[in-house]
Amino acid sequence: MADQNNKKVVKVYDTEQDVAVSLAKYVADLSAKFAKERGSFTVVLSGGYLIDNIRKLTEPPYVDSVEWSKWHVFWVDERVVPRNHVDSNYKLAFDGFLSKVPIPAGQVYAINDALSAEGAAEDYQTVLKHLVDTGVLAKSSVTGFPKFDLMLLGMGPDGHVASLFPGHPLLKENVKWVTHIMDSPKLPPQRITFTFPVINSSAYIAMVVCGPGEVDAVYKALGKTANPELLPVQRVTPEEELRWFLDKVAASKLQE
Numbered sequence: 001m002a003d004q005n006n007k008k009v010v011k012v013y014d015t016e017q018d019v020a021v022s023l024a025k026y027v028a029d030l031s032a033k034f035a036k037e038r039g040s041f042t043v044v045l046s047g048g049y050l051i052d053n054i055r056k057l058t059e060p061p062y063v064d065s066v067e068w069s070k071w072h073v074f075w076v077d078e079r080v081v082p083r084n085h086v087d088s089n090y091k092l093a094f095d096g097f098l099s100k101v102p103i104p105a106g107q108v109y110a111i112n113d114a115l116s117a118e119g120a121a122e123d124y125q126t127v128l129k130h131l132v133d134t135g136v137l138a139k140s141s142v143t144g145f146p147k148f149d150l151m152l153l154g155m156g157p158d159g160h161v162a163s164l165f166p167g168h169p170l171l172k173e174n175v176k177w178v179t180h181i182m183d184s185p186k187l188p189p190q191r192i193t194f195t196f197p198v199i200n201s202s203a204y205i206a207m208v209v210c211g212p213g214e215v216d217a218v219y220k221a222l223g224k225t226a227n228p229e230l231l232p233v234q235r236v237t238p239e240e241e242l243r244w245f246l247d248k249v250a251a252s253k254l255q256e
């Protein structure tokens, strides 16, 4: 299924293993493209199952063939906990991915865990502004917001992406690049998150959803019945391509 108008591609694979294989190739191809075109590759991670879904990148051939030295790694959202806490998205990514590939430590932009939620969001935005000024991070000529090369996102059962939850006032934030939330319905409650203008200024987004937990949300987001109130995930419209990676279980209602 491909929709040229809004640059959305929906791919359904038999198993989660097939998703992981295809996702690794997709990421590696984009890494090669941006390393060649821009000399750097800016990749945004989320928490949840996504880190497990990208595990094939830590294995041959990718662990040897990807130009890891060009990678700059960011988080679309982070929980306000110490970096070694079990709830930390940084820890999740480090244990499952970053500790297994040779990305230079100075190119991994963790959230400052010594600050409050508000302070950490401001600090992260300052880091991003500096990287735009130095040309590591591109800037969208359409929106003026930073333009990440690739965001790797998951979706929650309520259709949330990053820490942007249904009905929450933060969905409307259109000035800040990074903001904070003190009342996240998914615990822990204090988080920092990219805003929609930043998410939607990115070049490519992979939306990775496998297993039974999000069957209804996938159907609401992609099914034929129009959903009167847009889920956060339905507001995701990157500049080049939004590609859904689903396994058959997650897509089961779509295929009825």
Ligand SMILES: O=C(O)[C@H](O)[C@@H](O)[C@H](O)[C@H](O)COP(=O)(O)O
Pocket (backbone or CB within 6 Å): 046, 047, 048, 049, 050, 077, 078, 079, 089, 153, 154, 155, 156, 157, 160, 161, 162, 163, 186, 213
């Ligand atoms: O900090 C977080 O909670 C994540 O970054 C969040 O945005 C996640 O990607 C979705 O909630 C999907 O989570 P699952 O993959 O666990 O369903």
